[in-house]
Amino acid sequence: MNEADRRYLAAATQQIEALLAARAAKPLQPTGLSEGLQPFAERLDALLESLAALRRLSIALANGDLAHETPSGSHLLGPLKQLQSSLRHLTWQTQQVAQGDLEQHVDFLGDFSDAFNQMIQALREKRLAEEKIRYLSEHDSLTGLHNRAFFDTELARLRAKGTYPVSLIIADLDGLKRVNDELGHHVGDLLIQKAAQVLQTSLGPDDVLARLGGDEFAIILPGAGASQADTVLARLRTAEANANRKEAVFPIHISLGAGVASDPTDLREALRRADEAMYADKAERKAASGDRSQRR
Numbered sequence: 677m678n679e680a681d682r683r684y685l686a687a688a689t690q691q692i693e694a695l696l697a698a699r700a701a702k703p704l705q706p707t708g709l710s711e712g713l714q715p716f717a718e719r720l721d722a723l724l725e726s727l728a729a730l731r732r733l734s735i736a737l738a739n740g741d742l743a744h745e746t747p748s749g750s751h752l753l754g755p756l757k758q759l760q761s762s763l764r765h766l767t768w769q770t771q772q773v774a775q776g777d778l779e780q781h782v783d784f785l786g787d788f789s790d791a792f793n794q795m796i797q798a799l800r801e802k803r804l805a806e807e808k809i810r811y812l813s814e815h816d817s818l819t820g821l822h823n824r825a826f827f828d829t830e831l832a833r834l835r836a837k838g839t840y841p842v843s844l845i846i847a848d849l850d851g852l853k854r855v856n857d858e859l860g861h862h863v864g865d866l867l868i869q870k871a872a873q874v875l876q877t878s879l880g881p882d883d884v885l886a887r888l889g890g891d892e893f894a895i896i897l898p899g900a901g902a903s904q905a906d907t908v909l910a911r912l913r914t915a916e917a918n919a920n921r922k923e924a925v926f927p928i929h930i931s932l933g934a935g936v937a938s939d940p941t942d943l944r945e946a947l948r949r950a951d952e953a954m955y956a957d958k959a960e961r962k963a964a965s966g967d968r969s970q971r972r
Contacts, residue, residue: 680708684717695727702728726750733760742767766792778803816887818865819872827886827894831947835940839898842937843905844946846954847875847912849891850929850961863926871928874919878911894947905934931958 684706691701703721706714729747733756736744742764746753762784769780778800782789814826822830834842849871856864868891875885875893884896897905909932920927933953935946 677713678708678710680706681710681713684709684713688717688720691724695724700728700731726752729753730756733757737763773799819869819887821872821876821893822884822886824886824888827884827888827896830884830886830896831943834896834898835943838940840937840939841899841901842943842946843897843900843902843908843934844937844943844950845895845897845905845908845912845932845934846947846950847871847893847895848931848954848958849893850931850958852891855926867926867928870919870923870926871930874915874928874930875912878908878915883908894950900936902934902936905936909934929961931955931961933957 684704687704687706691704694701701724703724704717705721706717709717729750730752733744733746733753736742737756737760742760744760746757746760766782766785769782773780773796778796780796782792785792814822814829816823849868852864852867855867868887871891871893872885872887875895879885879895882898884898886894886896888894895908897908900908912930912932916928916930931954933950933956935949935951935953937943937946
């Protein structure tokens with residue numbers, strides 16, 4: 677062993693001790709070594725280079741730097757590079773979750789995958805619960821129609837930003853109290869549901885139908901003037917007659933009235949006019965029914 681060999685081995689020992697102490701170790705790039713030691717020195721330098729790259733990548737990952745570039749060709753870096761790739765993909769998935777995509781699933785990070793997937797499931801359940809609460813807050817439990825709260829909110833939205841004219845229709849199910857008193861509330865509920873179906877099938881996709889409570893319903897026809905409102909009223913009458921022909925045992929009778937708002941300030945007045953027209957229709961239908969009874 678010559679002097680160069682002894683100096684190299686001493687330096688190599690220091691580098692190995694540095695590695696064991698978690699400090700950086702640089703390749704030695706020795707020259708003048710004996711023929712038997714030179715190949716070992718070259719391979720040790722290659723190992724030190726790989727370990728240095730491994731240390732840099734480990735520090736980068738520990739600091740959250742997923743964009744750290746690593747040299748190719750080192751098998752020692754393989755597991756950490758795979759982890760880096762997995763974390764990059766997980767970061768993308770997390771961004772998707774933040775944007776509302778709860779269909780993400782992780783199956784490549786062991787226990788962390790289980791925790792991530794449990795979090796996604798909890799978020800799904802939370803979203804479903806919130807959607808259910810929102811639905812119940814805006815819908816009538818008996819008919820599935822929108823409720824008064826939603827109707828009032830929609831009127832407020834139309835006042836703030838709406839397309840005019842807007843037509844409002846008030847519908848009232850006649851004789852519900854008598855049915856409830858004589859046949860029971862379960863029959864009255866069936867008539868309410870039947871009336872809701874008749875009203876719903878006569879409307880377009882942009883029209884809003886709400887049950888205000890009891891036997892009263894309201895319809896919003898965005899962008900509809902008097903002629904369009906009359907057309908809808910005629911469809912409602914036809915649907916009512918068709919429903920009663922199919923089911924004559926418990927017929928429904930609906931009083932209707934419409935009002936037209938030309939601008940946001942006219943909405944409440946249009947609702948009042950629709951209500952008055954509905955009561956006028958109810959009185960007229962009641963009088964006509966009495967005349968028919970007397971003629972019989």
